[in-house]
Amino acid sequence: MLSEGSDADGLRALFTTWITAPQPDIDVLVPAVLDGAIQYVSSGATEFGAEAKTVLELGERYPGDAGVLAALLLNRISLAPGEAIFLPAGNLHAYVRGFGVEVMANSDNVLRGGLTPKHVDVPELLRVLDFAPTPKARLRPPIRREGLGLVFETPTDEFAATLLVLDGDHLGHEVDASSGHDGPQILLCTEGSATVHGKCGSLTLQRGTAAWVAADDGPIRLTAGQPAKLFRATVGL
Structure with a gap:
């Protein structure tokens, strides 16, 4: 066959x-x-x-x-x-x-x-x-750096994925984590813990927890005392 x-x-x-x-x-x-x-x-x-x-x-x-x-x-x-x-x-x-x-x-x-x-x-x-x-x-998609993030580039308009890495000079103070895409986003913490700061308040994410960030709640900032990693999903437009 x-x-x-x-x-x-x-x-x-x-x-x-x-x-x-x-x-x-x-x-x-x-x-x-x-x-x-x-x-x-x-x-x-x-x-x-x-x-x-x-x-x-x-x-x-x-x-x-x-x-x-x-x-x-x-x-x-x-x-x-x-x-x-x-x-x-x-x-x-x-x-x-x-x-x-x-x-x-x-x-x-x-x-x-x-x-x-x-x-x-x-x-x-x-x-x-x-x-x-x-x-x-x-x-395997190409990867490019964008601020805190490593962006996995895909040919689709429906979504985009980014790995946010907090370490070194990024620890102990708020750092900008704005997205290059307008619209809502989902943040998933996969390592350590981090606090997400937006217009509507702050939320701490532990490993294995996630947060929905509305389009009008950004741009967001992140705080971490120890190394942390978060994945961000946004629309791809």
Whole structure:
């Protein structure tokens, strides 16, 4: 299937075959793929070693799930702290482990694609998925500095994401954290704690807490006594 037609058509045909296969067929195919992955890892081969181990992990966590097979068609990407990827709409994706901040456009059509006991709307999933192959390198957005922030540049107008870092000379006093975008924003503290100051008052954010900042409450300022990191989500216009 992958050798016939375009890459996108081949991926669509193969994924469609897997996701629509009767459960008895999946119950045979998934163990066979897992056996192949075990043999690959045991052979000492390294080119796709990480991918094979991921499939084995998913097979153990989600036995009999066609999503285990779908993982073979996805890029496997490991993100270090402060790194990011940008996924256009229609891209199948999953988190294997770890903590990440996801910013997305407003949508009432988030679809499951497997690796879940919940219902998968297969016809709708196949309708919206984009099967065009994308190299890993093209998924990583460029980053530029803007004041306190590291801005992850994306080609979308719906949202923008910024990492605000408070350390060194930024500690112990109020610092400007105005955004280059007009409109509301969401602040999420992921490390340390910081106090947000706006026109309507102040609010201290501890790690794991978030705040909504209305459009007429900015520009904001931040105060931190110890190093802190906050993610900011705004509209991209």
